[in-house]
Amino acid sequence: MTCQNCKREATVHVTEEINGKRREMHLCARCAREAGYDSVDDPPMFGLEGILQSFILAHVGEMVGELSRRFCPLCGLKFMDFRGQGRLGCPNDYAMFDHGLAPIVRRVQGASRHVGKIPARRGAAAAGLNRLKLRAQLRDAIEREDFEEAARLRDRLRPAEDDR
Amino acid sequence: MNIDDLTRTSGEWLRGTGPESDIVMCSRIRLARNLADFPFTNRAGRREKNEIEAAVAASIEQGKIELFVQDVNNLSNLDRQFLFERQLISRELRDAEGPRGVAFSPTEDVSVMINEEDHLRIQVMHSGLSLGSVWDRINYIDDRLEERLDYAFSPRLGYLTACPTNVGTGIRVGVLVHLPALVQTKQIEKVFRALQKINLAVRGLYGEGTQASGDFYQISNQQTLGKSEQDLIRNLSEVVPQIIQYERGARQALVGEQRRQYLHDQVSRAYGVLKTAHTISSEETMLLLSSVRMGINLGLIDDLEIPIVNELFIHTQPAHLQKIQGRILETDERNVARASYLRNRLSNGRHDPKNDG
Numbered sequence: 197m198t199c200q201n202c203k204r205e206a207t208v209h210v211t212e213e214i215n216g217k218r219r220e221m222h223l224c225a226r227c228a229r230e231a232g233y234d235s236v237d238d239p240p241m242f243g244l245e246g247i248l249q250s251f252i253l254a255h256v257g258e259m260v261g262e263l264s265r266r267f268c269p270l271c272g273l274k275f276m277d278f279r280g281q282g283r284l285g286c287p288n289d290y291a292m293f294d295h296g297l298a299p300i301v302r303r304v305q306g307a308s309r310h311v312g313k314i315p316a317r318r319g320a321a322a323a324g325l326n327r328l329k330l331r332a333q334l335r336d337a338i339e340r341e342d343f344e345e346a347a348r349l350r351d352r353l354r355p356a357e358d359d360r
Numbered sequence: 361m362n363i364d365d366l367t368r369t370s371g372e373w374l375r376g377t378g379p380e381s382d383i384v385m386c387s388r389i390r391l392a393r394n395l396a397d398f399p400f401t402n403r404a405g406r407r408e409k410n411e412i413e414a415a416v417a418a419s420i421e422q423g424k425i426e427l428f429v430q431d432v433n434n435l436s437n438l439d440r441q442f443l444f445e446r447q448l449i450s451r452e453l454r455d456a457e458g459p460r461g462v463a464f465s466p467t468e469d470v471s472v473m474i475n476e477e478d479h480l481r482i483q484v485m486h487s488g489l490s491l492g493s494v495w496d497r498i499n500y501i502d503d504r505l506e507e508r509l510d511y512a513f514s515p516r517l518g519y520l521t522a523c524p525t526n527v528g529t530g531i532r533v534g535v536l537v538h539l540p541a542l543v544q545t546k547q548i549e550k551v552f553r554a555l556q557k558i559n560l561a562v563r564g565l566y567g568e569g570t571q572a573s574g575d576f577y578q579i580s581n582q583q584t585l586g587k588s589e590q591d592l593i594r595n596l597s598e599v600v601p602q603i604i605q606y607e608r609g610a611r612q613a614l615v616g617e618q619r620r621q622y623l624h625d626q627v628s629r630a631y632g633v634l635k636t637a638h639t640i641s642s643e644e645t646m647l648l649l650s651s652v653r654m655g656i657n658l659g660l661i662d663d664l665e666i667p668i669v670n671e672l673f674i675h676t677q678p679a680h681l682q683k684i685q686g687r688i689l690e691t692d693e694r695n696v697a698r699a700s701y702l703r704n705r706l707s708n709g710r711h712d713p714k715n716d717g
Binding site: 281287310321326327 | 514
């Protein structure tokens, strides 16, 4: 079976039920990661961490169950990493884990919306997010030892930096 | 400018001027900022951290912001400890690994830490209760940096930070207050509890988790989301005068009719020990300097000025003594060097500090 997004071999098969409707997805590892589904190849967790995680899953319910499978394709952080360390991995995590973070933010801050200073240059954060994605691809390329791709990505990152 | 030059000077925030500076040593604001196009420091690789450090340094240089950029990664442990004692870097930046740095102004009122928990931790400190001027300065530095750096920002959540406890404004507004009389009259715990109830944090002189030393406490906001910078500054600005009033009340009780001679005795003995000891620990120095500082403010000592005492709190710290002496000293040697330094600075017909040691 091929991936429904690209033509690679599909290795991740997901069945989801959203609002009573069943949905099947067949994705390759890369597309699955980008869609926020953890690799099924990850070894199961044992020991205290696993026990803690199942405890959180059992007591915080389905939403966290889904969250626990999520991870940020841009920095690799899993929501469970955050539960353990209390630190996020990149600016994209706030959007990625919004469901899980929003109640935590509300509890520690007593508020959920920013009031106050905003950066003068609009769109800087969006441009930054694009480069964050390129950097994630660059890390992947280096890991795969695909140095041609890495060089190409570095070139794409460079002009953006010189523009500033 | 380099680190060794700093041993001959001291930060402007120690000069003991500004409103309420007998009790409020300094006002401080810090802003947490991150670049939108990099993972947060804890997930950034070595190469990325180098790029972050370079980008911040370039923005300072191109923006002609008058800050001296110092790499921290390649410094000796002694120099890192020195910058920490100086309040120019945090414990976290001192102890971290990998590419990181700090940029600071010649008067040391501004410091920008690079690759701390967040990519940038901008800090401004001014003497006395002066949060308004501190905000103006830090807001300006932040604007100038932002001209060339793409900050991670979301319209809903504000400035995005590695820890959600800082998200939003990314601001921490604080004052460093000297509360010896509240400590001595055992009312300090009551004050802490009251502050915690209104969501303010209390820490010691050297930040989180340290034992308060020299009766100095940092009081700061905890909430960063849902309130504007001005509101958070106003909140603290309204609370601090009450603490000042409690401390003044406690001091008056200590110099009241019956007890004045006991306090005068305590202060004079503290001063005497500092002027004559031949070996003295850091803790004892802090304790005695605290008494002397209060004694000057109550008119019980009239031949010593507050800025010198403020400076001694910092200059008698371990790394400072070693930098001044120009060599590594063991604890025993430091205690001797500290006593000698104190005798020098406090002796009548005081030496010009520039010629000391």
